[in-house]
Amino acid sequence: MTADLRGPGPRTSGTATRGETVPPVPPATTAAAVDVSALLERGRTLATPVLRAAVDRLAPPMDTVAAYHFGWIDAQGRPAHGDGGKAVRPALAVLSAEVTGARPETGVPGAVAVELVHNFSLLHDDLMDGDEQRRHRDTVWKVHGPAQAILVGDALFALANEVLLELGTVEAGRATRRLTSATRALIDGQAQDISYEHRDRVSVEECLEMEGNKTGALLACASSIGAVLGGADDATADALEKYGYHLGLAFQAVDDLLGIWGDPGATGKQTWSDLRQRKKSLPVVAALAAGGDASERLGDILAADAKSSDFDTFSEEEFAARARLIEEAGGREWTAQEARRQHTIAIEALDAVDMPGEVRARFTALADFVVVRKR
């Protein structure tokens, strides 16, 4: 199952099939004893009640719209148990509090603030991108209209700052400042994503920068915010941010692999999802940058696709052919290797921080989880 991981370049025998995941990293032995499910569950259990209480503060109808977005109610307002996602960010936020010797609860306002910012960006991005579905459900703008998507996104952003600043401590001020920087990066990333849509070619470096902004910055904040609230100094917070940033890039590389070759039964997305959306994700830009026969043929085909008026009617086999070319050109392997590379940088960043051994093992286990996941 372990892929042959090389740099971008043409290869001739790309035969891995859809649904077959490419685990770029074998579980680290130091983290093998950690129960990742329990760690994710702890973050979710600690953060969710506080998140719900924060959202309950919103004036109607924003409270209802937000509750729909979070999957707590359905479009008719009936209680629901939606897929709340993997909850990696809350798990990291409460874990990071333990770096300072504080209890995990110290990280909870940080976990909630990060979740609020993340969901503010989802609400706005879905509208900007015209995405009609998220987590198997109609998006907010589709159900409640564009105005509510804008308004409730704004409200969640404001609420994120409120949840932190009402702590009234110096640490909360520092945490809010870091969250604000992350949010600015998130917005920069979305601006890049939008502008890249209108371009024929995007370099690997541009793609990584965009993904670092869209995914890395907030995961960086999640990985350090509990520590900041627990009184960690800037050097510690910076090192934890570095871990989170590179973990975010590893996360996104895996996401980009799943976006093309993921099993729809596991991801909940369509087959060849990112190809259908013409996303210039890492495997695509790496394949186009690789040079060689497959790379050039892919470039010609994607250029023709961009002008095609019947792209929407393409068959399974047409997308599968594009995926094979990306793989032949080396885009799949390069992305898997990139995930491993970023995972390694993330783990090494932890070396700069003095923390209890079991806390370090948990950070490592969460990093391993992120790169071997199938959804």
Add this chain to the structure above:
Amino acid sequence: MTADLRGPGPRTSGTATRGETVPPVPPATTAAAVDVSALLERGRTLATPVLRAAVDRLAPPMDTVAAYHFGWIDAQGRPAHGDGGKAVRPALAVLSAEVTGARPETGVPGAVAVELVHNFSLLHDDLMDGDEQRRHRDTVWKVHGPAQAILVGDALFALANEVLLELGTVEAGRATRRLTSATRALIDGQAQDISYEHRDRVSVEECLEMEGNKTGALLACASSIGAVLGGADDATADALEKYGYHLGLAFQAVDDLLGIWGDPGATGKQTWSDLRQRKKSLPVVAALAAGGDASERLGDILAADAKSSDFDTFSEEEFAARARLIEEAGGREWTAQEARRQHTIAIEALDAVDMPGEVRARFTALADFVVVRKR
């Protein structure tokens, strides 16, 4: 020129014409010596370079879109000198720093943060409301598209927090918390505004609450944020917020008068602007609440208008007739009286604060300016 100011109720001789302003308050003698233009100019001069430097930090194309919104460039990117507005908020922010004995410059980051939040809300509100024009120019969503309006709005909001929090002081944390509360109120107000559009009737109390959220809260923050940055205690900041909140309600009452009876040459808006937009502004809701013959006729006409398919083709005279009915029912007088009442509460709030006499005179002069302005 001084209007006969009574409570809402039917009256028979409503004859004031469009363009004739209703100064609800004679200039206060203590403030008569203050040069309001110089005060507004001071706020503008101190805040604008810092505001421009902050906006310059945005990644392309957001910097350009924001520069267009602020009127610094035109739609083709050429330098422009747009109407930057009255600049009451920056004037208040730098003035409030002087309450604590600090220099006006101390209030500048606060002035800039408040302007950024104000403009974030304009960008999003114009899109939500479908407004195509602001300050005589096409709105951002009209020129650069809805996605840029959302994105740049988000960026200005984040930048507002950044500008304050990077000061790194305890005072900056307190100021950010107050700005966050004001922003939440602003969003609540917009939610109310949207929901009221779909209702036949809105009470005077609901209208005042909405206007307090949309206009009062941010003016409250502007009136206190410089003092907070200068180290004022919470009681001082609260009293200054009270001044600003009620000044905001006075401001909005005057705005609502100008929205119907303002001189288009001065306001830059169409004749009967708010009536054309079917706005449930204070004169309208007060007239509908007043009872009596004119009030009932107005109610019937507006109910018919709401269902009318050729409302857009109505003549000048048809809007003028509605304005006359609002006036006959007492809506114009009541709103003018409400502006005076809120102005008085604002001025009285200053009594709770110990400040240099000339600073008090300036606050009073700005309040007088707000209610006698013609645009």
